[in-house]
Amino acid sequence: MAYEVKGVVARSKGAPVTVETIIVPDPGPGEAVVDVQACGVCATDLHYREGTITDQYPFLLGHEAAGTVAAVGAGVTNVAVGDFVILNWRAVCGQCRACLKGELQYCFNTHNAAQQMTLTDGTALSPALGIGAFTEKTLVHSGQCTPVDPAAPATAAGLLGCGVMAGVGAAINTAGVRRGESVAVFGCGGVGDAAIAGAKLAGAATIVAVDIDDRKLEWARRFGATHTVNSKATDAVAAVKAATGGFGADVTIDAVGHPAVFEQAFYARDLAGRVVLVGVPAPDMTITLPLLEVFGRGGAIKSSWYGDCLPSRDFPMLVDLYRQGRFPLEDFVTEAIGLDDVEEAFDNLRRGEVLRSVVVLDK
Incomplete structure (x- = not known):
């Protein structure tokens, strides 16, 4: 059964974002649905909104996210329902020329979900960096989910998904x-x-x-x-x-x-x-x-590229260092906001007034 959730959409170049109903399908083979708990507002999302990355509108924005796995598709073994995960946009394929050389951090063929999330009229959405996490639930490839210590707050942990890790x-x-x-x-x-x-x-x-x-x-x-x-x-x-x-x-x-x-x-x-x-x-x-x-x-x-990171190696390490008090992950969070506040957060980002605004999803 598909899920109906709220999400932040950029419909056209430079237009203010809107909060709309998103249809998230059940996960297919190799896919996972994640209950998003928090997602940082990154400059990359602003670039998507302004059309400087691609023109494949409409976009489902958001990608610096952490949350809990709600459902998995057939063949998924790396995560299970209930796992606390950070989402990443480097789900390594294991088969490209970089991976075969043992340089997984340079994977040239990273995975995304095969199915598409849509608007209620069936219009397919382009998820930012293959994630699309300014939403209550999102569909990703299971390899985009990296389990970490659930004691870490999602507001801080999610930032490893892009800017902090970079x-x-x-x-x-x-x-x-x-x-x-x-x-x-x-x-x-x-x-x-x-x-x-x-x-x-x-x-x-x-x-x-x-x-x-x-x-x-x-x-x-x-x-x-x-x-x-x-x-x-x-x-x-x-x-x-x-x-x-x-x-x-x-x-x-x-x-x-x-x-x-x-x-x-x-x-x-x-x-x-x-x-x-x-x-x-x-x-x-x-x-x-x-x-x-x-x-x-x-x-x-x-x-x-993405801090030349390997999420399965680097995310848990940095979360552990944060939990030990050796890495100030929480200090990157300037403010917690809701889905309706993303457009204002973009303005704050342009003016350099915040390190990170973080969208917090009520559960």
């Missing part, structure tokens, strides 16, 4: 920050602050936060920044070098995804340092760098 993973997985190293993070929103927290967790000795908003720089200090730089008032490259003995940082992370910011990150690193891009650029953005500088500085330039 930032932490950029520092730990992609950059491979080591004890005693220096790190500079450019852009101190949710992803950037997660990268700072990840660098601290890895044992970085110096962590420089760079942003143009003093309020965000204060947030960055809470997550472990040892130095802050307002790049509106100060040359960011010079300031990072000054904080690192004149050499530049061992690791620089661009959490903005803008050519000017990436160039700052490139020149603010030490020789043989690592530059990581985790901020998502717009499709029309380009960058030009002197090839001799790329060669002469050595090191590595890397892109970080």
